[in-house]
Amino acid sequence: IGNTSSDFILLGLLGHSRAQQFLFGMVLTIAFTALVGNALMILLIQWDLRLHTPMYFLISQLSLMDAMLVSTTVPKMAADYLTGNKSISPAGCGFQIFFLLTLGGGECFLLSAMSYDRYVAICHPLRYHVLMSHKLCSQLVAGSWLLGGIDGLMQASATLSFPYCHSREIDHFFCEAPSLMRLVCADTTVFEFFMYICCILMLLIPLSLIVASYSLILAAVLRMHSAAARKKAFTTCSSHLAVVGLFYGTLMVIYMRPKSYHSVGHSKVVSVFYTVFTPVLNPLIYSMRNTDVKGAFRNWLGKTHAIKLNHI
Numbered sequence: 001i002g003n004t005s006s007d008f009i010l011l012g013l014l015g016h017s018r019a020q021q022f023l024f025g026m027v028l029t030i031a032f033t034a035l036v037g038n039a040l041m042i043l044l045i046q047w048d049l050r051l052h053t054p055m056y057f058l059i060s061q062l063s064l065m066d067a068m069l070v071s072t073t074v075p076k077m078a079a080d081y082l083t084g085n086k087s088i089s090p091a092g093c094g095f096q097i098f099f100l101l102t103l104g105g106g107e108c109f110l111l112s113a114m115s116y117d118r119y120v121a122i123c124h125p126l127r128y129h130v131l132m133s134h135k136l137c138s139q140l141v142a143g144s145w146l147l148g149g150i151d152g153l154m155q156a157s158a159t160l161s162f163p164y165c166h167s168r169e170i171d172h173f174f175c176e177a178p179s180l181m182r183l184v185c186a187d188t189t190v191f192e193f194f195m196y197i198c199c200i201l202m203l204l205i206p207l208s209l210i211v212a213s214y215s216l217i218l219a220a221v222l223r224m225h226s227a228a229a230r231k232k233a234f235t236t237c238s239s240h241l242a243v244v245g246l247f248y249g250t251l252m253v254i255y256m257r258p259k260s261y262h263s264v265g266h267s268k269v270v271s272v273f274y275t276v277f278t279p280v281l282n283p284l285i286y287s288m289r290n291t292d293v294k295g296a297f298r299n300w301l302g303k304t305h306a307i308k309l310n311h312i
Contacts, residue, residue, distance in 0.1 A: 006089070007087040007168065008088050008089075008090070008180075008183075009168060009170065010077075010080055010170050010173060010175070011086065011170065011173075012080065012081065013173040024077075027074065027276055028074065034070045035067055037284065038064070038066045038070075041286065041293070042067075044293060044296045044297060045057070045060040048299065050295075050296065051293070051296055054117055054134070054137040055114070055118075055121070058113055058114045058117060058137065058141065059114070062110055062111075062282060063282065063283060065103045065106055065107050065110065066107075066278070066279035066282050066283075068099065069100070069274075072096055072103070073100070073275045074275075076088065076092075076174065077173045080173075093175035093180070094157070094159075094175075095156075096174050096175040097152070097156040097176070098155075099152065101148065101177070102148040102149045102152035103148065104148070105202045106147070107247065108148075108206040108247075109140075110140075111206065111240075111244050111247065112207075112213075113137075113144060114240060115213035116209070116213055117137075118213065118214075118240060119213040119216055122217050123216055123220045148202075155198065158191055162185075162186055162188065163184070163185050163186055164183050164184060164185060165183055165185040167183065169183075172267070173271075174275070176267075177195065178255070178267065179267070199251075207248055214237060218237075221237075239285045239286060242281075246274075246281065250273040253267075253270045254270055254271060
């Protein structure tokens with residue numbers, strides 16, 4: 001199928017190298033695992049009444065964002081690889097940039113809301129249901145989606161408003177704003193400065209809130225007399241910090257590096273981490289080390305098995 005002159009061409013993850021087939025299979029497997037894992041987390045949290053708490057509501061929203069993040073990039077990459085048609089329309093490119101930034105930005109703020117939730121649970125356990133009310137929880141989630149959406153809309157519309165050169169080949173497996181900037185036939189200094197400031201606000205403000213929350217949590221944990229309570233608090237918080245470290249680290253490498261340090265190959269590998277690997281790790285981190293989730297999963301399996309036996 002031919003592409004129109006206005007379409008972009010996605011060169012893929014490793015171009016035409018021999019490793020492409022192996023890497024494609026690996027990424028597709030991980031992406032499928034991420035979709036199944038996050039969908040299962042959402043269903044378990046909805047199904048088990050014991051998981052109807054602010055913490056698990058926030059985790060279900062994180063799973064929803066992660067499932068959507070994988071769905072934004074991997075299906076298109078898979079279709080390009082299988083059909084050989086690597087073209088993507090400017091509208092399709094705009095939608096990818098919008099959803100990536102909306103979900104990425106939204107997840108940054110959501111992770112800061114989750115850190116506040118853990119701070120309240122550990123430092124103010126008796127006032128937890130007052131300080132983390134259902135209304136506040138809903139507002140934090142809505143705010144995360146809204147701020148991410150505003151950032152996505154601004155950057156997607158601004159990126160596509162530039163004139164592009166004759167070569168419209170994007171050396172990436174999806175449309176990412178920094179990759180498109182390399183094809184622009186105009187001065188992008190002002191926009192790149194604006195994008196850099198935007199990224200600082202979207203990344204560093206939530207990250208500073210996370211650092212502040214966990215500093216207070218650490219101080220409270222060290223004051224605990226019970227070794228069991230300390231162990232439980234450290235286990236919960238280390239899970240959250242693992243997610244935060246991986247997600248923020250990769251986003252900062254992509255969106256906050258000076259232009260002179262941008263390497264195409266390096267950027268693509270780092271992009272795989274925040275679009276594919278992080279979404280598969282989140283449900284594993286929050287389920288493998290969480291007794292409530294494991295208990296809910298066992299109950300669900302037991303009830304499913306009982307229903308099957310009744311129908312035999």
